[in-house]
Amino acid sequence: MLKPGSTIGILGGGQLGRMLAMAAAQLGYRCIAYAPEKDPVAGDVCADLFTNDWHDAKAMAAFAQKCDVITWEFENVPVEPLAPLTQRLAPHPRALETAQDRVLEKRFVENLGGRPAPWKAVDDRGDLMEAIERIGTPGILKTRRDGYDGKGQWRMASARDAEGFNRTGTPLVYEGLVAFEAEFSVILVRGKDGAVRYWDSPHNVHESGILARSSLPAPAVVTEQVESARALAKQVADALDYVGVLTCEFFATRQGPVFNEMAPRVHNSGHWTIEGAATSQFENHIRAICGLPLGDTATTGSAVAMENIIGKAAAKAHAFLADPDAHLHLYGKATAREGRKMGHVTRVTHG
Template structure:
């Protein structure tokens, strides 16, 4: 079903991804209505309407559903059962949410769909942690099954007998244990899928992290990543099809000597795709709007021989004046107020 310009798009979540989605929607002639519990969500600055309510408030969700023509979400830590009341208006649907919200469910799904993940095991007890260490070896990383992002909710076991301590460090919540893997690089496949199954994929960025947070995405990627791109794209395409996903889907990979291994799925626009705003004919944000509204997908062609996107984390943003004075830099600030350590305050993109 095509949602024509002039219609209202609901965005569940009020952060920077919602802000950039609303900006892209406005350029195509749509209005946006943000739903978020925050007092002053950044996305509300550029939206026509904002409902401030808890994501699990079914009455508020019902009113929100009545007020919009189509709805989407900007992050995945949301109550899927409550969002299900949006029905067919929600794109992507709750299936993509439910898979991405639980690392164990996600890994099962990836393997069933033919993708490869690091060797892993569920951990729900001290005995499970010990068994995982015995079966998978060391080093081993324990990750909470739900609500983790930017390296949060993770702890490493590197010494014999330390798996239980690692599980304690993440709060003894239901977890997965993953065998440490040797990888040469990290990269992501950013894919858009339309309701009719048509797909479009951007060039593959190399992703550089520090302390679990993405610091830089750059193109072109090194030769090893480029050599593994086709296999990774095939995996991401299969995952999107199995989900019946509509919109942008991001799959993060490790480039290993024997081929790409999936790290995790994000059923949405993604930090590693911010370079597409200036670096591609169609940004990931515009493409997501096109997909959920039933418009034809745009070209993903890269328009510069090289593109670098750097996140502004915490106090990095205090250098905004210097960045703004650089004629080769494109500065994006998210309107988040005071910086905090580890908080994504903006990003800067450079072409060429």
């Protein structure tokens, strides 16, 4: 159990790291970030900031020397430079290795008895044509690595779309489209002692591949499948000996939940927990990695809705403050690019 005043290292400098650092401060911890990017917003609320390259071994060692425990805020942190840090990392980097490669992730979940969308690894156009023939269209062609928020994805409406596709040298995976009635996520926290707690599963709505809204209570088609989805998510967490917050995204279908992907971190669809749950995902992640008792995950309102603020919409975000039920979070990003998450607003209804 880490005593107050200990230092938590955060790998990555985005809004998730920012909110983790804010939660850590409430529990008496200081945070430092390692984020080789321009103007990392997590750095605004951290006691120190390293902006060196991920593969700068000397800088990484100096960063680790200052930390009592190290975690990450996004799943594309390179695994290789983390080898010397393994004893201080929570979760274990095996979670990163699994989530960073869509093929490894799907095989891992299938071995646990989970059901992802029909898929096939694609290394060349021949593989793609074979995948389309076997799985059919429409489908989605995705990069095996580094894809998020709809990036690195191409929709294949028919075999004709594949004929002119040229992505030589990039490992891909082809997935058949799932006929789903709703999307939802299972967000859990697992402690060092193996204890697991779940937040209520929100109904998630995506627009252009980006999460637009998460809301509770979820429709019946979701709530009826949550128990089964939770069972698989717990198997994932246990198999990885996971510590911290883990998110698994699912499609609710007439045949039951279909696994979409996992995120070994706090998640956008859990932002509502800051105001809408007894303990937020950010606080519980800090509790877990520091060896503290896990907090209650119960939803505190009768209804909760979280809406992302995307791109230029951030310029008018302060207008939300006229609504007494609105809780506004802006992430301090200077540039409002199209499709960039600039903040979120949450509304909690009581009674």
